[in-house]
Amino acid sequence: MLSDSAIATWGVAAVATAGVIIRPWRIPEAAWAVLGAVALVGLGLLPWTDALRGVQKGLDVYLFLTGMMLLAELARQEGLFDWLAALAVEHARGSPQRLFALVYIVGTVVTGLLSNDATAVVLTPAVYAATRAAGAKPLPYLFVCAFIANAASFVLPISNPANLVIFDGRMPQLLSWLTQFGPPSVVSIGITYLMLRLTQQKPLRRDKIAREIARPRLRATGRMTAYGIGATAVALLLCSAFDLQLGLPTFICGCVTAAIVLALNRRSPWPVLRGISWGVLPLVAGLFVLVEGLDSTGVVAALSGALSRAVDNSPAGAALGAGMLIAIACNLMNNLPVGLIVGSVVATGQFPPEVTGAIAISVNLGPNLSITGSLATILWLVALRRERQDVSAWGFLRLGLVVTPPALLLSIVTAVWVIGQHW
Numbered sequence: 001m002l003s004d005s006a007i008a009t010w011g012v013a014a015v016a017t018a019g020v021i022i023r024p025w026r027i028p029e030a031a032w033a034v035l036g037a038v039a040l041v042g043l044g045l046l047p048w049t050d051a052l053r054g055v056q057k058g059l060d061v062y063l064f065l066t067g068m069m070l071l072a073e074l075a076r077q078e079g080l081f082d083w084l085a086a087l088a089v090e091h092a093r094g095s096p097q098r099l100f101a102l103v104y105i106v107g108t109v110v111t112g113l114l115s116n117d118a119t120a121v122v123l124t125p126a127v128y129a130a131t132r133a134a135g136a137k138p139l140p141y142l143f144v145c146a147f148i149a150n151a152a153s154f155v156l157p158i159s160n161p162a163n164l165v166i167f168d169g170r171m172p173q174l175l176s177w178l179t180q181f182g183p184p185s186v187v188s189i190g191i192t193y194l195m196l197r198l199t200q201q202k203p204l205r206r207d208k209i210a211r212e213i214a215r216p217r218l219r220a221t222g223r224m225t226a227y228g229i230g231a232t233a234v235a236l237l238l239c240s241a242f243d244l245q246l247g248l249p250t251f252i253c254g255c256v257t258a259a260i261v262l263a264l265n266r267r268s269p270w271p272v273l274r275g276i277s278w279g280v281l282p283l284v285a286g287l288f289v290l291v292e293g294l295d296s297t298g299v300v301a302a303l304s305g306a307l308s309r310a311v312d313n314s315p316a317g318a319a320l321g322a323g324m325l326i327a328i329a330c331n332l333m334n335n336l337p338v339g340l341i342v343g344s345v346v347a348t349g350q351f352p353p354e355v356t357g358a359i360a361i362s363v364n365l366g367p368n369l370s371i372t373g374s375l376a377t378i379l380w381l382v383a384l385r386r387e388r389q390d391v392s393a394w395g396f397l398r399l400g401l402v403v404t405p406p407a408l409l410l411s412i413v414t415a416v417w418v419i420g421q422h423w
Contacts, residue, residue, distance in 0.1 A: 006297035009045045012036055013290045017333050020283070021372045021393065029378060030279040033286025040293045054292030055285045057340070061161050062281050063247030065117060065379075067254030071229055072121040073275040074254075074261055078222040085130035086215035094211035096136060096204045097197075103127055103141050104193055107148035112155035113233040115246075116364075119149040120379035122229070128387045134209035138389060140200040142380075146368075146396075147403060149376040151192035153364040155185045158240040160376075161247075162339040162363050166346065166356075174241050180357055184415040188365050191407040199402055221261045228257025277382045284336065284375065291337040300341060304348040311355060316416050319358035323412045326359055327366025327404075331373040339363045354419040358412045365411060368404040371396040 016036025020029045037054075040046040075081055088106075092099035111119045124145045131138040153160035157167070157177055164171070172180065232253040239246050262269055310318035330338045342359050367373025371381060371393045384391060 003297075005045055008043065009040065009293045009297050012039045012043070012045065013294055013333075016286070016290060020334065021370070028279055029372070030281075030283035030286065033283045033290065035286075037286040037289035037293075040289065046289070046293045046296060050292050050296065051289045054289040057292075058284050058288040060164070060245045060247035061284055061336075063251040064115075064161055065280055065284070066276075067232070067247075067250035067252070068115070068118050068121050069276045069280070070254035070258055070272070071225070071232065072118075072125065073272050074225045074258055075122060075222075075229065076125050077272060077275065078225045078261065079216055079218065080222045080225050081126040081129045082133070082216050083218040083222065084126045085133045086213050088130045089134045089210060089213050090215070092134070092209060094209060096140075096207040096209055099130070099134065099136070099209060100141060100144065100197070100200065100204055103130070103144045104148055104196075107144055108152045108155075108189055111149055111152040112159050114229070114236065115158060116149040116153040116160050116374070116376040117379055119145055120376040120383060124380050124383040125387070128383075128389070131209075133213045136207050136209040137203060138387075139391070140203050140207070142384060142389065142391075143200065143399065144196065146377055146380045147192055147196055148189070149380065150365055150368045150374055151188045151407060152185065153376070154181050154188075154360060156237070156240055158236045158246060160364050162335055162374075163360065164246065165336070165339040166343045166360050166363060171243050180353065180419060181360070181415070183418050184357075184361055184411040187414045188361070188407050188411040191410055192368070192403060195403040195406060199399060221264050224261050224264065225257060228253060228260070231257075277379075277386075280375075280379060280382065283378070287334060287337045288340070291340045294337075294341065295344065300344045300348065303341070303345045307345060307351065307355070311351060315352045315354055316420075319352075319354045319416050320412060322355060323358035323362040323366075323408070326362040327369070327408055330363060330367045331370040334372055334378075335363050335367040335374045354416045357415040357419055361411050361415055362408065365404070365408050368407075369397065369400040373400075 013036060016032050019027065019032030023029060037051060041048050041051050088099060088102055091102060107119050107123055110123050114122070124142065127141050127145055128138055131141050154163065157163045157171055157174070232250060235249045235253055236246055239249055258269065258272060262272070307318065307322060310321060326338060326342060342363065346356055346359065367377060371391065372378055381391065
């Protein structure tokens with residue numbers, strides 16, 4: 001039986017999470033997460049020292065997001081997105097289907113090398129610029145950014161900060177990661193593309209895009225921004241190879257690139273800083289505190305025991321069952337707090353690799369069901385709102401229910417089979 005304080009903690013977390021997802025009265029997502037965290041402390045459900053510890057756990061994520069958002073805003077202001085837009089339209093040669101495929105390929109590369117949050121923050125404005133320049137309806141191409149950000153987010157350990165949370169201190173070596181997650185990543189990327197292409201077939205068939213547009217001149221500072229993004233990708237790969245945290249290197253790369261570009265332009269940093277969506281940081285901090293509150297109710301011990309019993313019955317069945325349940329939980333709570341919880345569960349016992357693999361895939365790919373399932377999708381939504389584009393929670397859910405289940409199920413089955421062959 002749950003105690004009264006545990007029930008109250010779950011109630012506060014449920015209301016806060018619902019506020020983040022539904023955004024009643026158009027109150028920002030961050031406000032609901034912060035209000036939930038404050039309520040836990042104010043009602044005496046969570047000591048303020050534990051809440052502070054929860055906030056501190058997100059330090060690496062805050063640094064990572066700040067660096068990425070800084071690079072994205074620099075790229076936008078320096079015209080790098082407009083230049084990439086013209087390049088994409090040229091290669092599409094008047095074909096909406098070809099432009100759709102190009103966006104998907106680029107999204108896969110950006111997600112794999114820079115992380116799913118980078119796809120949401122950096123690629124989404126570029127895709128919007130491309131479709132605007134080509135005279136196309138933007139939503140089919142923007143959906144690509146949202147879905148590939150999660151579908152390709154377990155290509156490498158650096159492809160999603162949630163991977164670092166799940167495998168905290170137990171991250172597989174890079175070669176082992178590629179062996180374990182390479183085949184299911186290919187399945188995830190391929191099936192997601194197929195389902196997206198089928199669902200967007202009608203709007204793409206009706207769409208007409210320009211064969212070519214005037215390509216704007218990319219200034220030296222725009223090229224410098226591109227070099228900074230490339231250097232960040234290299235730094236993240238090196239960090240992954242040596243099992244180092246990603247936040248500080250990303251933050252340093254963003255700050256150094258910004259300093260160089262601003263010095264060359266002889267500009268104040270304030271326009272760049274004002275353009276960043278700072279509300280994402282308190283949103284993440286609030287989610288970390290909510291997880292700290294849930295952890296205090298004994299949920300980690302209960303889940304660990306249930307998973308151990310399922311593994312004793314059938315490791316493959318436990319992998320499939322845990323994968324599906326975690327995917328649902330990610331869409332109800334957001335994959336970042338779920339990743340924190342399941343990471344703690346994994347740390348409590350020696351679970352077989354097919355189970356931990358299924359858990360990782362579900363935390364990465366499962367959130368594609370809903371608009372607030374992952375931090376990357378929330379960042380994508382923020383980027384859309386800046387361009388005055390709006391996607392409803394129900395509209396995204398209808399698309400996610402078609403695209404995500406087959407990709408998720410087949411990816412987990414592939415992972416279980418691959419691990420069974422090698423371990």
